[in-house]
Amino acid sequence: MSVELPMDGPERARQFELEARPLLDQLYAIAYHMGGQASTAEDLVQEALLRGLQSFNQFEPGTNFRAWIVRILTNVFINHYRRRAYLEHLMDPVSLPPKAAPVERSEAELTDISAEDLGKNGNLEKLRDRFGEATVAALEKVPQDYRIVFLLSGLCDMSYADISKSLEIPMGTVMSRLYRARAILREELAEFGRIRALQAAERASS
Amino acid sequence: MTFEMTCQTVPQWMDPFLDSQLDVATAHGVVQHLSHCTGCSWKFENEEKLRDSVRRSLMASPKAPGDLWGKFLHQALHRTAPLSLVALVDAATRAHRHIAEELKIPGTSEAEILAYYRGAAGYLPCPGHVGPLTKTAGDWKSAGVLRDAFPGRSLASKTYRGESSVATQLSMPREYVGLLNAGELRFPFYTFDRGAASISVMECPGNICLFVTEGKETTRRARQELYREFASFVGTSKPTLPENRNQDW
Numbered sequence: 001m002s003v004e005l006p007m008d009g010p011e012r013a014r015q016f017e018l019e020a021r022p023l024l025d026q027l028y029a030i031a032y033h034m035g036g037q038a039s040t041a042e043d044l045v046q047e048a049l050l051r052g053l054q055s056f057n058q059f060e061p062g063t064n065f066r067a068w069i070v071r072i073l074t075n076v077f078i079n080h081y082r083r084r085a086y087l088e089h090l091m092d093p094v095s096l097p098p099k100a101a102p103v104e105r106s107e108a109e110l111t112d113i114s115a116e117d118l119g120k121n122g123n124l125e126k127l128r129d130r131f132g133e134a135t136v137a138a139l140e141k142v143p144q145d146y147r148i149v150f151l152l153s154g155l156c157d158m159s160y161a162d163i164s165k166s167l168e169i170p171m172g173t174v175m176s177r178l179y180r181a182r183a184i185l186r187e188e189l190a191e192f193g194r195i196r197a198l199q200a201a202e203r204a205s206s
Numbered sequence: 207m208t209f210e211m212t213c214q215t216v217p218q219w220m221d222p223f224l225d226s227q228l229d230v231a232t233a234h235g236v237v238q239h240l241s242h243c244t245g246c247s248w249k250f251e252n253e254e255k256l257r258d259s260v261r262r263s264l265m266a267s268p269k270a271p272g273d274l275w276g277k278f279l280h281q282a283l284h285r286t287a288p289l290s291l292v293a294l295v296d297a298a299t300r301a302h303r304h305i306a307e308e309l310k311i312p313g314t315s316e317a318e319i320l321a322y323y324r325g326a327a328g329y330l331p332c333p334g335h336v337g338p339l340t341k342t343a344g345d346w347k348s349a350g351v352l353r354d355a356f357p358g359r360s361l362a363s364k365t366y367r368g369e370s371s372v373a374t375q376l377s378m379p380r381e382y383v384g385l386l387n388a389g390e391l392r393f394p395f396y397t398f399d400r401g402a403a404s405i406s407v408m409e410c411p412g413n414i415c416l417f418v419t420e421g422k423e424t425t426r427r428a429r430q431e432l433y434r435e436f437a438s439f440v441g442t443s444k445p446t447l448p449e450n451r452n453q454d455w
Contacts, residue, residue, distance in 0.1 A: 021275055024270045024274060024275060025265075025266075025269050025270045026265050027270070028268070028269070028270035028271075028274065029264060029265050029266065029267060029268060029269075029270075030264075030265070032268055033264055038268075038271075042271065042274060042277070045270070045274065045278070046274075046277060046278045049278045050278070131259060131263060132263040132266060132267050133267075135259075135260050135263035135264060136263070136264065136267055136268075139264065153225060154257070154260070154261055154264075155261060155264060155265065159227060160222070160225070160227050175221070175222070178221060178225075179221060182221065185260060186256070189256065189260070192259075
């Protein structure tokens with residue numbers, strides 16, 4: 001018969017829940033943007049949580065849990081991504097380099113808020129919602145290979161060197177993909193920048 | 207060495223600068239330039255704001271499906287412990303053979319619970335195991351306090367393999383405390399046994415499951431007594447009975 005400290009295992013699980021559960025939305029959002037599909041996102045998050053729970057004894061209390069679990073999620077994703085890329089490569093021996101998607105403008109959606117209306121609270125709220133939607137839509141226009149680099153840097157806070165190592169691509173490629181991804185996002189969201197400038201001008205004049 | 211930056215050269219450093227990827231000397235050069243150039247400084251600031259907004263937006267949407275945590279727990283249980291959990295159910299039945307050979311869980315049929323523990327249910331019925339006492343018991347940590355109320359005793363557990371019994375009975379005749387080993391996880395459980403029926407409370411990372419074991423000869427009165435005693439034991443004042451489900455037993 002083995003006698004064990006009664007609270008150790010469950011206490012650990014409870015601690016894990018306390019740390020991980022509040023981050024569930026964030027982890028899901030990251031996974032979703034990486035995989036581009038709800039079912040993939042669920043699988044990735046669940047896998048990351050399982051690995052996190054299983055190695056939670058290696059987590060040092062007091063350090064940044066978010067960084068730790070995001071790192072696990074990133075590894076889970078990279079494995080998944082590599083496997084998929086490998087399979088695609090097998091099926092399609094002539095793998096062409098990805099082309100940047102054509103940039104579509106969505107000005108019409110935005111022009112119905114006039115500069116003088118911007119100060120009103122409801123409109124700000126509306127604007128924020130639209131920005132959120134537009135950002136998600138803009139990200140979808142970024143080709144997958146660029147998007148991954150962008151997400152690893154922008155949401156997962158990985159360094160260029162780490163990204164280069166994880167994806168097995170040269171550092172220069174990391175930087176150029178990041179640059180391209182951001183250029184597309186910037187272009188897609190340019191209208192919001194203009195609105196903000198208007199808003200600032202409004203504020204300055206009133 | 208400090209780099210002398212100009213409005214022409216500084217933009218190339220914007221991305222790595224905002225990503226905190228520059229070496230100290232280059233970053234210092236950028237800061238130097240920004241400190242006296244409002245034009246570039248405005249551009250950097252604007253870019254940073256845009257990045258913040260993008261990051262916030264992407265983090266906020268889409269939201270995780272409401273049942274994602276439950277699904278994870280379900281998987282965690284199955285990945286780490288399906289056999290142990292099957293054994294728990296079987297052992298609970300065996301341990302109470304003096305009562306009857308039937309296991310009864312309010313809100314969940316025996317077939318369902320067995321299917322769940324054997325990994326065949328495909329859903330997480332845990333909330334369904336929790337009988338009406340959850341409504342009156344308030345903070346279930348009180349059940350944890352119960353275990354700690356006997357500090358001098360070893361709380362024993364057995365790794366679950368096939369025939370071993372699920373818990374070692376402590377010297378208290380009518381309550382046992384144990385740990386169910388389930389791979390990486392260990393779940394404490396507590397059994398409040400009143401002969402004619404018993405209540406077991408088991409904790410897993412996200413839930414507290416409460417199941418009631420009753421026998422064919424368990425009378426409504428005995429069950430009522432059990433609920434009343436158990437409720438006062440965990441510090442609740444208003445125990446409620448489950449729907450009268452076994453009148454036909």
